Amino acid sequence: MKKFRYSLVALMTLLLFTACVNDSSDLVVLKAIDEVLRSEDVPEIEFNYDSYDTVEPASAIPADDNDYVENTTFDHIVNIAYTDDAVTLTGDIGAVTFAKSGAHLTVFSNSKNISYVLTGSTSNGSFKIYSKNRFSLTLNNVSITNPTGAAINNQGQYGSGGSGTKAMYVVLAEGTTNTLTDGSSYIFAGGEQMKGTIFSEGQVIFSGAGSLTVNGNYKNGIASDDYVVFRPGVNIGVNVSSQGHGIKANDGIYVRGGTLNIAVAGTAGKGMNTDASITIDGGRTTVITSGAPLVESNDTSSCAGLKCDSTLYVRGGVVNLLSTGEGGKGINATGSIEIFGGQLTVVTTGVKGLSAPKGIKCGKSESLLPGDMLITGGSIYCYSTNSSALDIKGILSMAENYLTFSDSGNLFKVKY
Amino acid sequence: MKKLLFASALLLLMPLMAQAQHDDFGVWYSLGAEKKVNKQLSIGAETEFRTRNDSKTADRWSIGVEADYKIIKGVKVSVGYTFLYDNNGESLSYNYDNTGAVASLNNWRPSYWGHRHRVTASLQGSMSFGRLGLSLRERWQYTYRPEKNLNRYDFDNAHWEAKPIKSKAKNVLRSRLQLDYDIPNWKADPYTSVEFTNAWNVQKVRYTLGADYKLKKAHTFSFYYRYQDIRDNDETEPDMHIIGVGYKYKF
Numbered sequence: 001m002k003k004f005r006y007s008l009v010a011l012m013t014l015l016l017f018t019a020c021v022n023d024s025s026d027l028v029v030l031k032a033i034d035e036v037l038r039s040e041d042v043p044e045i046e047f048n049y050d051s052y053d054t055v056e057p058a059s060a061i062p063a064d065d066n067d068y069v070e071n072t073t074f075d076h077i078v079n080i081a082y083t084d085d086a087v088t089l090t091g092d093i094g095a096v097t098f099a100k101s102g103a104h105l106t107v108f109s110n111s112k113n114i115s116y117v118l119t120g121s122t123s124n125g126s127f128k129i130y131s132k133n134r135f136s137l138t139l140n141n142v143s144i145t146n147p148t149g150a151a152i153n154n155q156g157q158y159g160s161g162g163s164g165t166k167a168m169y170v171v172l173a174e175g176t177t178n179t180l181t182d183g184s185s186y187i188f189a190g191g192e193q194m195k196g197t198i199f200s201e202g203q204v205i206f207s208g209a210g211s212l213t214v215n216g217n218y219k220n221g222i223a224s225d226d227y228v229v230f231r232p233g234v235n236i237g238v239n240v241s242s243q244g245h246g247i248k249a250n251d252g253i254y255v256r257g258g259t260l261n262i263a264v265a266g267t268a269g270k271g272m273n274t275d276a277s278i279t280i281d282g283g284r285t286t287v288i289t290s291g292a293p294l295v296e297s298n299d300t301s302s303c304a305g306l307k308c309d310s311t312l313y314v315r316g317g318v319v320n321l322l323s324t325g326e327g328g329k330g331i332n333a334t335g336s337i338e339i340f341g342g343q344l345t346v347v348t349t350g351v352k353g354l355s356a357p358k359g360i361k362c363g364k365s366e367s368l369l370p371g372d373m374l375i376t377g378g379s380i381y382c383y384s385t386n387s388s389a390l391d392i393k394g395i396l397s398m399a400e401n402y403l404t405f406s407d408s409g410n411l412f413k414v415k416y
Numbered sequence: 417m418k419k420l421l422f423a424s425a426l427l428l429l430m431p432l433m434a435q436a437q438h439d440d441f442g443v444w445y446s447l448g449a450e451k452k453v454n455k456q457l458s459i460g461a462e463t464e465f466r467t468r469n470d471s472k473t474a475d476r477w478s479i480g481v482e483a484d485y486k487i488i489k490g491v492k493v494s495v496g497y498t499f500l501y502d503n504n505g506e507s508l509s510y511n512y513d514n515t516g517a518v519a520s521l522n523n524w525r526p527s528y529w530g531h532r533h534r535v536t537a538s539l540q541g542s543m544s545f546g547r548l549g550l551s552l553r554e555r556w557q558y559t560y561r562p563e564k565n566l567n568r569y570d571f572d573n574a575h576w577e578a579k580p581i582k583s584k585a586k587n588v589l590r591s592r593l594q595l596d597y598d599i600p601n602w603k604a605d606p607y608t609s610v611e612f613t614n615a616w617n618v619q620k621v622r623y624t625l626g627a628d629y630k631l632k633k634a635h636t637f638s639f640y641y642r643y644q645d646i647r648d649n650d651e652t653e654p655d656m657h658i659i660g661v662g663y664k665y666k667f
Contacts, residue, residue, distance in 0.1 A: 408513035
């Protein structure tokens, strides 16, 4: 009997010790499963430097629209040739006055209908202009680096303090390659503003079938205190390594066409940033941001491909936005978003830290600035690896005649 | 490659997703003592240990006391209290896309140990037909689970968050019909039973086939096979095959 009892106790003890496995999952394994489930055949967003479109035919030029350089006859041509340490003016130079310091040129003009044609190359030069009237600036295989300021600087009418400025038409001569670069620090004079490698107090309208590379090392690549327009045929690359934006405009950014490749690496940098609206009607716009967020006065600002304080309109063209930095967003529209056409691809891969890397954020807060998003056409692919694809503070409205639609939190797709 | 990874992910998830369909196996060990106070009254204590997950994982510890009182011959009432210490299984939820497919993991609460208090009151009637015994026991069972502070992992935001488990009380009625047979000159008496656990509907059914082996009156060794059929659709516990092993000492 004793042997039996001891055997029974031994058996029960042995059996008890077999029950020591934890049947709860391993979080590392679950995370790996979750990552696989969330992974998508996410489209690769890369810069494509091939020209997407061509200049508009003459028949497509609306008459009497001052945004079109073709509607002004520039019958005074001033040729400006840069060498590394000098700049030479030829042509109708009697129409202007100017001052030179090495390869740094300042033009003073009260005359109308002047076209400035820039050629040559300098590693320490610039083009600065005070003009009472709109003017044309043709880039004809020119390369300008200004170590201490903007490469192109339009200050408007001399003595006006930047008010009453007129349009600067930047024409990229067909088949040419142009490069503009600023320095990592600026020397300011007379209280004047200089906000980027190309800076204009007035409107800037880009046209022509040439290419332009803008390198921003101090603040912004292209900056205007008015609005900026890109027309079909242009091929423009903007690379900003500083804490600034690719394209910054106070009164709006209009992409009517062209090929735009914008890389922004700085903290809280935006590919396009405006206090007003962004309107995209055509062309191929690719923006890649990679910077970290910035905290100032308890407010966190993160990178975004497109940022506007009013409405974002996408009515055509191709828009590819990639943000890889912490909290980097694809689109951040304080106002509203209206998608009528075009092909919009937004991918954010950054981690969530100080801010969330939403794909598309619309509105500021549900109570104060809700922000509505309206979709009636085109196609949208919006994916966020570590956050929500959409963060619409107001109302999301979609026309019901879509072909396909899916929404699973971090992936939003619709196709009309 | 992504298709292969996705398929592998689903395979790894299947044990969790199909938990309710997979029959489990466990062993229930019990150790008890009983004292007859007088002809009507007896008191007892029992401790039990249960396993699950093909008996690889500890499922529950319990210790309880009970008192039985014979009202008349063949009818007795019982009251009891049991302290339960459970290894509650993990909980995993999912996000679904608008086609109904699993899109990602949502929240995960790992398994945790928690205690409960249980009181029971029973009425049992028994009849004998020669060597065949028939009994019907109706047991009211009240179980209380206190609130517990827990954490769960939020996959959408990739962080742990506090998610306490609220206190909960549960009342059920357990009805057990049992047949036993006294084999002559044989110390192992077999029995079989079926027990229904009812709340507002049948929550659980237990089918048992076992035998009690009595040695010198004081020692009783129990062995049984039990199949537990979970009928409650909200219950994530799987159906289970159970081997029971027990020992009781009668003073």
